[in-house]
Amino acid sequence: MKLTSTPKKDGYYMPSELAPHKCTYLLWPERPDNWRAGAKPAQAAFKMVVETIAKYEPVVLGVNQSQYLHVLGMNMKNVQVVEISNNDSWIRDSGATMVVDGRGGIRAVDWGFNGYGGMTNGIYYPWDFDDYVGAKMANIEGVDRYVPGDFVLEGGSIHSDGEGTLLVTEETLLDEGRNPGKSKEEIEALLREYTGAKKVLWLPYGVYKDEDTNGHVDNICQFVAPGKVVLAWEDDESDPQHERSVKDLEYLESVTDAKDRKLEIVKIHVPSPITITREEAEGVDSVEGTFPRREGDRLPASYINYYNCNGAIILPVFDDPRDNEAIKTLAGLFPDRVIEPIYAREILLGGGNIHCITQQVPRA
């Protein structure tokens, strides 16, 4: 059922992604104007992500009718294949954010979705199927849902520590294509109302060249515990990423969280710049109105876009010398979790990474 109240009013809040999950949702990639070679290389990478997560928790995999029988035929263990019509496969952004009340209650927040900027600077058109994904998740789960009116928000643009602090970036949340009529204060008030957060930390920047999402926070910074974050870093001062990371670091050092703690900040260096090859660019069906994937364009590669599932970290790696550094840092931060590196270039080519294609349902 659609609720007319708000999570805050009802005592619900967004838990940390590190809290125990009931399951993980993904959507199957398909559109040939974003995924090269008929999406087949991306599908192979998604399948690896699905099957890796399914070792740790149940997976619900939403697919368009057109791919249903193909995906069902894979007979993947611990994977429930359901029909969810979608325009693209970024369920972190199109899906529902689940909120809990800490007493066994769980509900969905079904944000507005407009293809990352609507008719102003959206990256594909139409996005109507994606706008329904949150409602469909809520109904498959059988939970009631909050619908924040015309408030547009992608799940990848928020991170919660589960203790009242929300991480966001100004780049995305104040973008003119999302909620052009709303001030920063109004947006913050809506975030508090629908995530139950008491404090919103506004990082200035996302990752360099993360242009399709306008710099989602989930590629630059995430909580590893309350009071502790990892931050995408670049040592090379001549790389445009450097100044972005420095500015975010300065901001994070200057603030406290909802419980008035200073933040501990762990840097994870980004891989060397990754650009689209000619073969990769040529494999994408060029369509006017869809964000282009051009030869030579730099991709927003970052290790921060990993996914926390029960007992594991599903980590994108890039066949880069920095891979091992990221694996070691995370292994040190999470002694009780298995680090599962997955070669994720094919997901990155579509504009996001492992965190962007996953959406958790917390245990109530």
Add this chain to the structure above:
Amino acid sequence: MKLTSTPKKDGYYMPSELAPHKCTYLLWPERPDNWRAGAKPAQAAFKMVVETIAKYEPVVLGVNQSQYLHVLGMNMKNVQVVEISNNDSWIRDSGATMVVDGRGGIRAVDWGFNGYGGMTNGIYYPWDFDDYVGAKMANIEGVDRYVPGDFVLEGGSIHSDGEGTLLVTEETLLDEGRNPGKSKEEIEALLREYTGAKKVLWLPYGVYKDEDTNGHVDNICQFVAPGKVVLAWEDDESDPQHERSVKDLEYLESVTDAKDRKLEIVKIHVPSPITITREEAEGVDSVEGTFPRREGDRLPASYINYYNCNGAIILPVFDDPRDNEAIKTLAGLFPDRVIEPIYAREILLGGGNIHCITQQVPRA
């Protein structure tokens, strides 16, 4: 997961529809070449069926993407709206038959479906979405499924007493459009294998003019208890229904069930002949290849096509003098169930009735 064994081998069987349900599935009607006036009158009737069943048990309502937001907006209580692409809304026939092992196990049988006769005498084309409905039900329920190879069967063509006896009609099961290469013996062997039945009772006939289904058993006869059935009856010897009912009665009187019981047979008289009006016929988009709905055509109206949900009988009625007789007979047979009559002409106009548009998931 797809299973390669059979229910019989694994100790699974089809329970009686009267056994407790977990929930009921329906599909939302939409196609304008079968449902008049853009399916709006049928949708109103379906909504009444959905909301009536939802008073007694949870309902899962499958809808095409095109109607998803409309149906979700109805905010129906105890109704889970999920996406299930479909060609038409006869989930009794396109859906899965659930089987149980009596020890907490539940699995799906995902029969082949070919639009009631495939390219030989099917009533619409294509039927590919409907053929997936069983698999989708199984996956939404999260149960494993048996797939009986190329064996075509509609759920409306079988009734189980839950104690080893199956009711079918020769008209449907031996129809040349279903399983043309298979003998009666082969079909019976497959029925036993996939429903766990020990004895199959072959009624010769379905209801007169039930031409689109070729005479499904669920319109002429169903169990009200093991050893006891209701049979659609017609007193008027000049009505073609009379001889059909007599022949079925003679057959039922001549046989015993799987436990070697003689059957007790309760007659329920059909309503007076119902024919399609000009206005009704004109409201249907005429399309070559879809079963026509023509002015003056007689409809296969019968009270036997009722649905047993937890604690209630959802009974089609027709604003006919016989309605009360059917209500009283069923009330006498089911003192512990509420009889819920629903005016069902708009469902009948599409070719079936309440039993045809419902599919139970038994409690494991």
